[in-house]
Amino acid sequence: MFRIGLTGGIGSGKNLVADLLMRRGVPVVDADAVAHALTAPGGAAMPAIRQAFGDTVIRPDGALDRDVMRSLIFSDQSLRVRLEALLHPMIYNEMKRQAALAQGPYAVFAVPLLVESGRWRHRVQRICVVDCEPATQVARVQVRSGLTPEVIERIMSAQATRDDRLAAADDVVFNGADTSLDELAASVDALHDKWLALAAQR
């Protein structure tokens, strides 16, 4: 199957683009969704997380305490590396399992850290970047999560820069501060047509 990697910085609009594609019947395998399932109560990653980070990162219901873990990993790079080393292979394996069930001319892999990670780049035929101004990322995430601009900027500094991401892109969906949802849907429709045509040529 033709494979598209969909990526973008925090708050760029990746989830919106993925939803628009899903509404067009495209199978989307989503790294964030898999990561959340692995760290939910009873999630498969929780025993290893408890072992590596201790009980303070576990909520009473057995789920990952996301606020505690966020403050740990975005203030200490070695802890972020430790969490990623544990979670990323599990995320990847589960995404592979889900992808094997996908049907259709092409599938989309939504991966926030696609450009940063060596794992994905060569496993997709195209990279699509959802792009917006960094200030728009901060504003959107602030509204959505209530995190402070300082915390959001710290998360952004653990990600590829806008330029690095754009340099890796085969396709770009611009979703800036002034992009309406109708404009975003029109960009997604155009890409969907393009990817269907490319998938048909293979």
Ligand SMILES: CC(C)(COP(=O)(O)OP(=O)(O)OC[C@H]1O[C@@H](n2cnc3c(N)ncnc32)[C@H](O)[C@@H]1O)[C@@H](O)C(=O)NCCC(=O)NCCS
């Ligand atoms: C730190 C955690 C607990 C915070 O949880 P929270 O619910 O606030 O965020 P969520 O998981 O929904 O991620 C939101 C966004 O944060 C950014 N982000 C998450 N993890 C990372 C990371 N390791 N490095 C850089 N950015 C990250 C991405 O843009 C992602 O889309 C969580 O992000 C996590 O477990 N991260 C490690 C797993 C990972 O690397 N996930 C990225 C997708 S593979």
Ligand SMILES: Nc1ncnc2c1ncn2[C@@H]1O[C@H](COP(=O)(O)OP(=O)(O)OP(=O)(O)O)[C@@H](O)[C@H]1O
């Ligand atoms: N063009 C837009 N118009 C209005 N709201 C938008 C637009 N693009 C994104 N948003 C809003 O901004 C927030 C972030 O978008 P979204 O969740 O799609 O981003 P993301 O890149 O998946 O973020 P993350 O990396 O944090 O998961 C959401 O609340 C979304 O509804």
